[in-house]
Amino acid sequence: MKQETTTPAVPEWFEARRKPRARIVARWVPWVMVGIPVLVLLAIVVYPTVWMAYHAFHDTNMMGLFTGRYAYVGWQNFANVLSDPRFHNSVVNLVWYLTFGATLEVLLGTALALILYELVPRPGLRVVLLVAMVLPMMLPPSIVGVLWKFLLQANNGAVNHLLINLGLMAPTERIDWLGVDLSLTSLIIADVWQWTALPLLIVYSGRVSLPPAVFEAARVDGASRFTVLRRLTLPMLKEIIAIAFILRFMDAYKFVDKVYVMTSGGPAQSSELPVFIAFQKGIREFQIGEAAAYAWLIFVVAAVIITLFLQYLKRVLKAQAFA
Amino acid sequence: MALLEIRGLCKAFDHVVLDRLDLDVEAGEFFVVVGPSGIGKTTLLRCVAGLETPQAGTVRVRGTDVTGLPPYRRNVALTFESYALYPHLTVFENIASPLRARRRPAEEIRRKVREVAKLLRIEHILDHRPGEISGGQKQRTALGRTLVRDPDVFLLDEPISHLDAKIRHELREQFHHLEELRRTATLYVTHDYAEALSLGDRIGVMGPGGLVQIGTPEEVFERPRSLFVARHLGQPTINLLPAALRREDGRVSLELEGCGARLPLTAEQAAALSARTGDRVVLGVRPHHIALADGAAPADGGLLEARVELYEPLGAKGVLLAELGSTRLHVLTPIDVHFRPGERVRLAFDRSAFLFFCPERGVNLVD
Numbered sequence: 142m143k144q145e146t147t148t149p150a151v152p153e154w155f156e157a158r159r160k161p162r163a164r165i166v167a168r169w170v171p172w173v174m175v176g177i178p179v180l181v182l183l184a185i186v187v188y189p190t191v192w193m194a195y196h197a198f199h200d201t202n203m204m205g206l207f208t209g210r211y212a213y214v215g216w217q218n219f220a221n222v223l224s225d226p227r228f229h230n231s232v233v234n235l236v237w238y239l240t241f242g243a244t245l246e247v248l249l250g251t252a253l254a255l256i257l258y259e260l261v262p263r264p265g266l267r268v269v270l271l272v273a274m275v276l277p278m279m280l281p282p283s284i285v286g287v288l289w290k291f292l293l294q295a296n297n298g299a300v301n302h303l304l305i306n307l308g309l310m311a312p313t314e315r316i317d318w319l320g321v322d323l324s325l326t327s328l329i330i331a332d333v334w335q336w337t338a339l340p341l342l343i344v345y346s347g348r349v350s351l352p353p354a355v356f357e358a359a360r361v362d363g364a365s366r367f368t369v370l371r372r373l374t375l376p377m378l379k380e381i382i383a384i385a386f387i388l389r390f391m392d393a394y395k396f397v398d399k400v401y402v403m404t405s406g407g408p409a410q411s412s413e414l415p416v417f418i419a420f421q422k423g424i425r426e427f428q429i430g431e432a433a434a435y436a437w438l439i440f441v442v443a444a445v446i447i448t449l450f451l452q453y454l455k456r457v458l459k460a461q462a463f464a
Numbered sequence: 465m466a467l468l469e470i471r472g473l474c475k476a477f478d479h480v481v482l483d484r485l486d487l488d489v490e491a492g493e494f495f496v497v498v499g500p501s502g503i504g505k506t507t508l509l510r511c512v513a514g515l516e517t518p519q520a521g522t523v524r525v526r527g528t529d530v531t532g533l534p535p536y537r538r539n540v541a542l543t544f545e546s547y548a549l550y551p552h553l554t555v556f557e558n559i560a561s562p563l564r565a566r567r568r569p570a571e572e573i574r575r576k577v578r579e580v581a582k583l584l585r586i587e588h589i590l591d592h593r594p595g596e597i598s599g600g601q602k603q604r605t606a607l608g609r610t611l612v613r614d615p616d617v618f619l620l621d622e623p624i625s626h627l628d629a630k631i632r633h634e635l636r637e638q639f640h641h642l643e644e645l646r647r648t649a650t651l652y653v654t655h656d657y658a659e660a661l662s663l664g665d666r667i668g669v670m671g672p673g674g675l676v677q678i679g680t681p682e683e684v685f686e687r688p689r690s691l692f693v694a695r696h697l698g699q700p701t702i703n704l705l706p707a708a709l710r711r712e713d714g715r716v717s718l719e720l721e722g723c724g725a726r727l728p729l730t731a732e733q734a735a736a737l738s739a740r741t742g743d744r745v746v747l748g749v750r751p752h753h754i755a756l757a758d759g760a761a762p763a764d765g766g767l768l769e770a771r772v773e774l775y776e777p778l779g780a781k782g783v784l785l786a787e788l789g790s791t792r793l794h795v796l797t798p799i800d801v802h803f804r805p806g807e808r809v810r811l812a813f814d815r816s817a818f819l820f821f822c823p824e825r826g827v828n829l830v831d
Contacts, residue, residue: 354548357515362562362609363536372561376552 196433203427211430218434228435231413234325235394238414242329243393247386249333250340255374257341258348259366271345278338286402289331293318324404324412331399336392340385347381348374380457387450394443415439465527467491467649468617473511473521481507483673484521489617489649494639496652498660499670500696505653506545508670509619512651513542525616536565541610542619545626547602549594549609555601556581556590559608580608583642600631611642618650625656632659639663657697661685669693686817691826694748694819700783703749703793706823711741718747718818723789725768730815736830737820745829748819751783751796757812768811775803786811 196211197218205211222228253274261267277285292299295317304310318327351374359369375382397416400406406413406421416439423432466488473485481504489495497505510516512523514535522531530538541562549558556577557564563573581587584604589597594605603623610618624635636659654660660667661681668675669684669692677689688694694702706721716734718727721744729737737745757767770786770793777799784795784803788811795811803809820829 352546352548354544354546355550357535358542358544358548358550358609359561359565360515361513361535361540361542362565362613364561364565368565372553372564373550377550379552 193433193436196429197437199430201429201433203429206427206429214430218430219438221431222434222438227410227413227418228415230410231415231418234412235414237325238329238396239390239393241326242332242396243386243389245329246333246337246389247340247382250337250342250385251344251378251382253337254341254345254348255370257345271342274341275338277335280335282335282398283402285331285335286399289327289334289399290319290403293327293330295319319404319408321408321411324408328399328403328412331403332393332396336389340382340389343385343388344378344381347378351377380454383450383454383457387447387454390450391443391447394439394446467493467526468512468651469522469524469527470512471522471524473508473523474519475504475507475511475516476519480673482511482518485674487668487675487678489651491649492647494650494652494663494665496654496660496664496667497670497675498654498657498667498696501655503670503672504674505655505670506621509542509621509651509653512617513540513619514538515542538617539613539615540617540619541613541615543606543610543621543623545622547594547606549602549605551594554591554593555586555597555605555608558594558605559590559612562609562613576612577608580612583611584608584638599627600635603627603631603635616648618648618652620650620652622654623652624659625654636662657699661697669696687828687831688748688819689828689831691746691748691821694821694828698750700751700794700796702819703751703754704821705747705749705788705791705793706744707747708744709737709741711738716741718745720747720768720789720791722791723768725789727768727813727815729818733815733818733820733830740829744823746821746823748821749793749813750817751794753814753817754793754795755812755814756784756795756797756801757810768813770809770811772803772805772807772809774805777802784809 198213198215199205199211200214200217201211257267257270257274261270280288293301295301295315298318300318301310301316304316305312305314310316317323355373355377356369359373364372395416396414397420400412400414400417401420404412406417415435419432419435419439422428422435468487468489470485470487473482473487474480475482485508487495497508499505507516511518514530514533514537518531522529524530525538525540535542550561553561559577559580560573563576568576577590578587581590584607586601586604586608589601589605594602597605607620607623610620624632624639627635640663652663664681666678667681667684668678669688670676671690671692677684677693679687684693685697688697691704695704707718707727708721710717710719710726716729716738718729719725720727768788770788772784773787773792774785775797776783776785780799782797782799782801784797786793786795786809821827822829
């Protein structure tokens with residue numbers, strides 16, 4: 142037996158218990174596992190994005206796409222989009238939609254969630270109400286669009302009839318819900334009806350998971366219900382509400398389904414949103430170049446906003462140190 | 465008139481937790497409720513605080529019936545076992561919250577919070593949030609939130625039980641020095657008997673249904689009224705040996721079951737138990753009332769031979785688990801000894817500290 146001993150980096154029993162075949166498998170399995178999703182992502186996300194970036198700088202249209210004849214136009218597509226009054230109008234619409242749609246959904250959802258939690262004492266009733274309020278979310282958005290289009294018809298829509306029957310409106314009067322003045326509002330109404338349930342669910346589950354002892358401590362301390370809401374419940378739910386808002390914001394930002402079904406952006410472009418225009422330009426008119434420029438603008442703005450949101454969230458979570 | 469008076473308090477959830485509980489806590493008194501976990505100690509506090517509504521009974525603070533009042537109108541302060549600090553507020557704001565709820569002027573709030581923080585030695589963390597401070601500091605913050613209020617009654621729910629031993633000891637000492645707690649009535653709940661014995665002016669042992677014994681720490685520890693109380697206080701737990709009372713030529717003695725050894729009794733014990741000769745009893749002996757005997761046996765024969773089963777040296781003392789016939793008992797030993805399992809030792813019992821319990825009802829037969 143030799144005296145000098147060298148300590149192996151890996152003990153021999155460790156290598157010995159691994160069969161050679163197992164070692165080969167262990168080497169390629171991770172590559173395959175990661176590789177397949179990466180390839181899929183390359184195909185469906187990276188490639189179209191790059192393709193879109195390329196065409197944003199060309200005057201590609203449907204003919205050009207098939208014949209391969211299109212010319213480099215520099216920033217012309219972007220200039221066209223940014224100087225288009227139709228685009229300006231749609232941006233204004235989007236801001237309206239985000240302020241009154243997404244915000245209203247979050248405010249309403251939060252209020253309903255807290256009312257449900259604080260004022261409905263019986264758990265059974267709470268579940269029934271919760272399910273009832275979540276139902277609209279279960280419908281396909283396009284169906285909801287069709288539904289509301291019917292409800293909001295000026296002449297024999299149910300909403301106008303209801304207003305007349307309640308005596309809020311003269312029988313001869315008609316509110317043109319889908320006309321120039323109200324089309325965007327109608328879209329917002331339909332969307333709020335469908336999506337208020339999401340912030341409601343998120344905030345409700347957040348409220349349920351808050352530690353009860355903290356609220357009992359506040360009761361012993363003598364805080365009023367309003368103080369508890371303002372100084373405890375809302376601050377402790379702040380991040381949850383922010384997350385609900387981010388989710389609704391992201392969804393509202395790419396909102397196109399109900400626009401398509403209910404108003405097709407009209408009348409007179411009164412309810413057009415940037416994404417809808419991009420869709421029209423690209424898929425309807427096959428102005429690939431300009432549609433790509435639209436898409437890029439939308440993408441960049443979205444990226445900036447989401448980055449800001451995430452940074453805010455990170456800061457809040459860090460400040461709370463996950464207490 | 466006691467500052468806090470509880471009369472006939474009944475509370476049941478799906479089982480009875482408190483059954484007609486009576487308790488008086490005087491001004492300046494530190495009353496500790498000790499009992500196993502899940503027995504209803506916290507429920508008692510929550511009934512006093514107004515977070516639970518009792519099915520029957522009254523709670524009076526300074527003579528006023530507060531049973532039907534909401535928590536904030538009772539002027540009682542409660543610390544929670546989980547601290548229940550407001551996670552998004554700083555330590556300063558946490559302590560200040562009861563004053564803010566009462567809309568005290570900002571100047572007064574600042575002064576009072578500083579005072580309390582100084583008292584509890586947490587001045588340096590006033591700007592931190594609960595997520596950034598240690599368990600001991602959280603506990604002090606929770607305590608500060610109750611101290612700042614000047615309440616009539618302090619209710620402290622296991623305030624130091626979840627901290628590590630060193631901080632626990634430090635806070636235990638601090639409790640002794642808190643003048644604020646000495647001015648009012650304090651109801652302190654714990655499952656740790658050492659905390660209870662160390663802190664309480666009086667302690668109450670809680671068993672199923674309510675307080676089974678109330679008294680000074682010495683009374684309760686040395687003269688437990690029942691097996692339940694005896695078993696709950698003390699570490700290692702009291703040794704309980706089945707025995708029978710025998711009378712031989714006019715003298716009452718105790719025959720231990722399982723080894724047949726006979727132990728003579730003191731004159732008082734014999735007098736108190738003479739009516740029960742022939743009965744089976746449970747003998748209770750605390751581990752520190754059994755000594756290791758070396759040399760000759762004392763004249764009265766209170767010496768038994770046992771076999772060492774296990775020996776745990778614990779630094780300041782040792783715990784010996786010995787087998788005596790078919791029963792086992794714990795003995796507290798000095799540290800300069802050592803035992804090996806199987807060794808034989810001789811044990812001297814301190815007869816004057818013997819406790820006798822009825823095997824069926826568990827009551828103390830002498831007390």
